[in-house]
Amino acid sequence: MLLSILLDMSLAIMGAGIGAGLVAIGAGIGIGRIGGSAMEAMARQPEAAGKIQTAMLIIAALVEVIALFGVVVNFMISLG
Amino acid sequence: MNSRILKNNHLKVRSIFLAIALGLLFFNFSFAQSESTVEQAEEAEAFNPGDMIMHHILDSHVWEFWEGATLHLPIIVYSKERGLEIFSSANLYDEHHNPVEYKGYTLEHEHIVRTDGVHVYDFSITKNVAALFLNSLVMLLVFIAVARGFKKNAGKAPKGIQSFFEPIIIYIRDEVIKPNIGHGYEKYVPYLLSLFFFIWFGNLFGLMPGAANLTGNIAVTATLAFFTFVITNVSGNANYWKHIFWTPGVPLPIRFIILPVELIGVITKPISLMIRLFVAISAGHIVILSLIAMAFIFQSYAVGIGSSIILVFINLIEILVATIQAYVFTIFTSVYIGLATEEAH
Numbered sequence: 001m002l003l004s005i006l007l008d009m010s011l012a013i014m015g016a017g018i019g020a021g022l023v024a025i026g027a028g029i030g031i032g033r034i035g036g037s038a039m040e041a042m043a044r045q046p047e048a049a050g051k052i053q054t055a056m057l058i059i060a061a062l063v064e065v066i067a068l069f070g071v072v073v074n075f076m077i078s079l080g
Numbered sequence: 081m082n083s084r085i086l087k088n089n090h091l092k093v094r095s096i097f098l099a100i101a102l103g104l105l106f107f108n109f110s111f112a113q114s115e116s117t118v119e120q121a122e123e124a125e126a127f128n129p130g131d132m133i134m135h136h137i138l139d140s141h142v143w144e145f146w147e148g149a150t151l152h153l154p155i156i157v158y159s160k161e162r163g164l165e166i167f168s169s170a171n172l173y174d175e176h177h178n179p180v181e182y183k184g185y186t187l188e189h190e191h192i193v194r195t196d197g198v199h200v201y202d203f204s205i206t207k208n209v210a211a212l213f214l215n216s217l218v219m220l221l222v223f224i225a226v227a228r229g230f231k232k233n234a235g236k237a238p239k240g241i242q243s244f245f246e247p248i249i250i251y252i253r254d255e256v257i258k259p260n261i262g263h264g265y266e267k268y269v270p271y272l273l274s275l276f277f278f279i280w281f282g283n284l285f286g287l288m289p290g291a292a293n294l295t296g297n298i299a300v301t302a303t304l305a306f307f308t309f310v311i312t313n314v315s316g317n318a319n320y321w322k323h324i325f326w327t328p329g330v331p332l333p334i335r336f337i338i339l340p341v342e343l344i345g346v347i348t349k350p351i352s353l354m355i356r357l358f359v360a361i362s363a364g365h366i367v368i369l370s371l372i373a374m375a376f377i378f379q380s381y382a383v384g385i386g387s388s389i390i391l392v393f394i395n396l397i398e399i400l401v402a403t404i405q406a407y408v409f410t411i412f413t414s415v416y417i418g419l420a421t422e423e424a425h
Contacts, residue, residue: 058411061404065356068363075366079130 016074023070030063129373141169145290211292260414276410283402296361305354316420
């Protein structure tokens with residue numbers, strides 16, 4: 001019974017789809033928080049806008065990579 | 081064509097072209113003919129986006145630039161009793177691109193195997209290796225030109241290609257390497273600059289159509305991470321090792337908890353570098369190719385045009401990611417070296 005559920009490919013693909021959605025939520029929250037904080041910081045200190053923007057882009061890229069972990073894992077799952 | 085170039089071989093540039101031309105000859109550059117029958121056979125099969133994407137992401141013995149333009153790369157295998165053998169990978173495929181046997185060798189999921197089951201060592205120039213050579217060649221040409229320009233225009237304004245790369249080199253040195261490594265950063269500058277430009281060029285070349293996925297290959301990123309591991313631990317001073325094995329300033333029982341954590345930390349630092357670069361570049365390719373595949377799945381003009389517009393923006397983001405990943409790899413390597421060479425305070 002359990003084995004037949006585990007070997008069911010369609011469930012795996014469904015799981016990959018749900019996982020992709022969860023990853024998008026996580027990355028959205030992460031990048032949104034970074035962007036929001038950076039906007040606030042730039043509004044408070046416009047003269048430091050350049051530095052804040054560079055740091056923001058780098059941290060956003062780090063968060064994005066975590067989201068891309070999800071993409072790769074889900075891609076692998078859906079291939080079987 | 082080659083003999084004509086030989087006759088006019090006055091310039092150094094010509095000899096470089098000759099080398100490339102001979103290389104291409106050796107690689108057995110062939111425009112495959114009678115593709116129409118193959119195409120019909122392929123169209124009969126259902127379009128599988130997963131296979132298409134994996135074909136683009138993974139390494140291969142042939143370099144397919146576009147439909148019909150295929151570069152068959154050389155296969156170099158070594159086995160004890162038969163010695164070194166070199167032949168073109170074109171011998172291993174029939175005209176329908178199915179693997180066939182040649183001299184007792186055959187391809188099994190893009191791996192060379194002997195049909196009699198004897199183990200062989202594979203030193204083949206695969207697609208990624210060829211891309212690595214190409215990347216190194218471009219880097220050599222660019223940076224020799226930059227170095228020459230720097231020597232010639234010493235004290236004057238930079239000229240030509242130098243004026244593009246010199247600010248980047250200065251930026252990486254002054255904003256990335258110097259603040260993170262601190263005292264004695266000079267001896268790490270050449271390696272870290274090469275690292276940055278190697279990853280950057282690799283990422284950008286990988287984004288070109290028909291190019292190999294060089295920095296999205298885990299073997300390449302693992303090698304780069306291994307270099308970081310070796311450099312960090314070889315340049316680690318007594319203070320660094322003391323902090324790992326006998327952390328000062330904490331009670332004795334805590335030291336036994338910290339020790340395994342620190343030891344794991346030594347290995348996870350380069351592993352995180354390896355996985356970050358591999359995933360960022362591979363997933364970028366997967367996202368781009370999935371959007372391309374959308375047009376073929378739906379087979380409609382509306383979806384095709386829509387996904388093309390999104391693709392333009394995704395590609396622009398990928399160019400940004402290519403730069404940021406090279407920057408992040410360099411900055412983390414400098415931070416790790418900086419932690420290892422920090423003096424006690």
